Amino acid sequence: MKCIVGLGNIGKRFEQTKHNIGFEVIDYLLESNQFKLDKQKFRGAYTIERLGGEKVLLIEPMTMMNLSGEAVGPLMDYYNVDPEDLLVLYDDLDLPQGQVRLRQKGSAGGHNGMKSIIQHLGTDNFKRIRIGIGRPTNGMSVPDYVLQKFSKQEMETMNKVIEHSAHAVEDYVSNSRFDHVMNEYNGEVS
Known part of the structure; x- marks a missing residue:
């Protein structure tokens, strides 16, 4: 079974913020896919479904971003998922x-959510999709x-990025050759 994790912060005030792109x-x-995160355990909301004919564990940690590993590690242990079958979006x-x-x-790479996952798994040997949000300007x-939150104009771009990233996940789940998925989806989304 593959495990797909999107990182973000819980709570209304964090919805549609740059940090919640995962x-x-x-x-x-x-x-x-008409799925729902219908289970909660180990501080994570999750579901187990079939995606592209493959069984997949979809997780959104219900911790703050910097503690994401506290949900991901125990859920992966509970469902006996190998870190090589993990894909994190952030x-x-x-x-x-x-x-x-x-x-x-x-x-x-300085991302505290990823630091937490690496710490809890004891390895950085897992797949990831890094989604560019750019750096702050004007001294922010x-x-x-x-x-x-993303501006309306930024959201137009990011909606394409979200869809592109979701297709990359679907291709990864149905195609075990991650290098092929990387070749197809790496780069600028237009």
Whole structure:
């Protein structure tokens, strides 16, 4: 079984913020496939469904972003999911808005949600989709920037990115060759 995790912060005030783009992709997958996060355990909302004929565990941690590993680690242990079958979707300041970068493994790159997952799993050997949100301008602090909602214009771009990322997830689930999925989906979304 593959495990797909979208990172974000819980609560109304964080909905549609830059930091919650991982949740947005999971929500897109849920809605387009008529799934619901109908279970809660270990501080995570999740469901187990068939996507592209494959069994998949979809998770949104119900922790704050920086504690995401507290939900992901125990759920993966409970369902006996190997880290090699994990794919995490999250925002990335170091990529321009509209860019998507899939990676087989790697460091947290300064992302506290990823640091938490790596710490709880004891490895960084899992797949990820980094979704570019760009860096703040005009002297805005990083925390203020990532907790800011997308503008209407930005949301037009990000809706395409969300759909693109969701298709990458679907292709990954049905195609075990992640390198092929990387080749297809890495880059700027237009």
